[in-house]
Amino acid sequence: MTEWRVPLSVLDYGVEEAAAAQRVIGRKWLSMGPEVLAFEREFAALQNCKYAYALSSATAALHLAMHAIGIGPGDEVIQPGANFVAAANMTLLAGATPVFADICSLTEPTLDPRHVEQLITSRTKAIVPMHYGGNLARMRELLEICKQHGLMLIEDSCHALGAAYHDAQGRAPHRSMAGSIGDIGTFSFYANKNLACGEGGMLVTDRDDFSERIQMMRSHGMTRSSWERHGGAGSYDIAVSGFNYRLDELHAAIGRAQLAKLLDGNARRRQLLARYRDGLRGDERWSMVFADRVEHSAGHLMVVVADSAETRTDGVRALRDIGVQTSRHYPSILEFSGFRERFTAHLELTHQFAKRAITLPLHPNLSVEHVDEIVHTLRALP
Numbered sequence: 001m002t003e004w005r006v007p008l009s010v011l012d013y014g015v016e017e018a019a020a021a022q023r024v025i026g027r028k029w030l031s032m033g034p035e036v037l038a039f040e041r042e043f044a045a046l047q048n049c050k051y052a053y054a055l056s057s058a059t060a061a062l063h064l065a066m067h068a069i070g071i072g073p074g075d076e077v078i079q080p081g082a083n084f085v086a087a088a089n090m091t092l093l094a095g096a097t098p099v100f101a102d103i104c105s106l107t108e109p110t111l112d113p114r115h116v117e118q119l120i121t122s123r124t125k126a127i128v129p130m131h132y133g134g135n136l137a138r139m140r141e142l143l144e145i146c147k148q149h150g151l152m153l154i155e156d157s158c159h160a161l162g163a164a165y166h167d168a169q170g171r172a173p174h175r176s177m178a179g180s181i182g183d184i185g186t187f188s189f190y191a192n193k194n195l196a197c198g199e200g201g202m203l204v205t206d207r208d209d210f211s212e213r214i215q216m217m218r219s220h221g222m223t224r225s226s227w228e229r230h231g232g233a234g235s236y237d238i239a240v241s242g243f244n245y246r247l248d249e250l251h252a253a254i255g256r257a258q259l260a261k262l263l264d265g266n267a268r269r270r271q272l273l274a275r276y277r278d279g280l281r282g283d284e285r286w287s288m289v290f291a292d293r294v295e296h297s298a299g300h301l302m303v304v305v306a307d308s309a310e311t312r313t314d315g316v317r318a319l320r321d322i323g324v325q326t327s328r329h330y331p332s333i334l335e336f337s338g339f340r341e342r343f344t345a346h347l348e349l350t351h352q353f354a355k356r357a358i359t360l361p362l363h364p365n366l367s368v369e370h371v372d373e374i375v376h377t378l379r380a381l382p
């Protein structure tokens with residue numbers, strides 16, 4: 001494994017996470033129990049939503065969301081081609097067809113509502129926008145489209161925990177937290193996320209009609225959990241056939257410690273984003289995504305788009321030479337070997353974005369000196 005001098009992301013773990021793990025070890029109750037229940041309560045409070053269900057991953061959350069909505073064979077689900085593959089995979093697992101839409105622009109790489117409208121057919125059942133890098137998709141337009149066409153809206157909010165929606169005039173609607181604007185929101189606690197547990201996820205919703213089903217489906221379809229039965233609640237029934245998508249107590253306890261730090265960490269990420277933005281200003285070769293919305297971002301990713309694929313390659317190489325790790329979020333799903341033969345759509349902006357975007361280091365403990373060094377390296381390219 002390469003040891004990067006400046007890695008893309010570094011865990012913000014300390015005594016709080018160690019104490020949380022110790023608490024679980026001391027209690028000797030390992031799967032869904034008091035930590036999971038408290039994590040869900042605290043998460044729902046942040047989201048200002050009725051229900052939050054802790055799960056083993058965001059992929060599980062997307063799968064359960066599609067299940068709860070009743071997405072199945074013959075249905076179409078519109079989603080961005082510039083995305084992590086989980087939503088597409090879960091659409092296929094549900095037996096439905098993912099329909100890939102383009103992004104708004106190279107500096108606003110979220111689902112383009114105008115393209116979404118063109119793709120709607122009588123088979124369309126849901127839209128799954130993704131809040132790229134911590135920045136919300138155009139929710140007002142997408143909600144309006146869903147209302148007009150009777151579609152469900154699942155927000156893939158894996159990048160955007162803690163971000164709130166503001167429209168172009170800076171106004172925030174009543175339900176503004178990323179993930180709590182549409183019908184269902186999904187979150188990931190994968191190792192590189194703003195709230196990191198290694199693995200884990202959360203599904204949030206205000207919909208009473210989905211909540212009971214989701215709660216049962218995450219644990220085999222059982223009407224009562226082991227923890228409830230431990231408390232004297234008697235036996236259980238299997239009302240529907242479900243999965244095992246439970247989160248365990250260790251992950252939930254660490255998740256609670258991480259949740260307590262989340263908003264401060266996001267604020268620090270925004271300061272660093274602003275530093276990158278100011279440092280790169282005026283260099284025409286590099287355009288930062290969502291540069292004008294840093295103050296509303298969850299600051300998950302720092303992404304710049306190069307003026308060409310060659311400039312990207314030069315930038316990545318120059319940074320690698322000084323020990324700075326970079327990444328690409330994301331290759332276009334349509335260009336993966338498992339997708340390109342089945343899905344022939346061409347999304348030009350998604351394609352360009354995949355060729356030209358570089359993800360730069362960003363995490364709460366990244367130093368300003370490292371940001372300045374990265375900016376200097378990019379600006380100094382011949």
Ligand SMILES: Cc1ncc(COP(=O)(O)O)c(C=O)c1O
Nearest residue numbers: 057058059084086158188189190
């Ligand atoms: C946008 C997005 N969606 C979904 C996922 C899947 O999350 P998980 O690994 O928790 O299943 C990720 C994780 O990287 C992601 O970034």
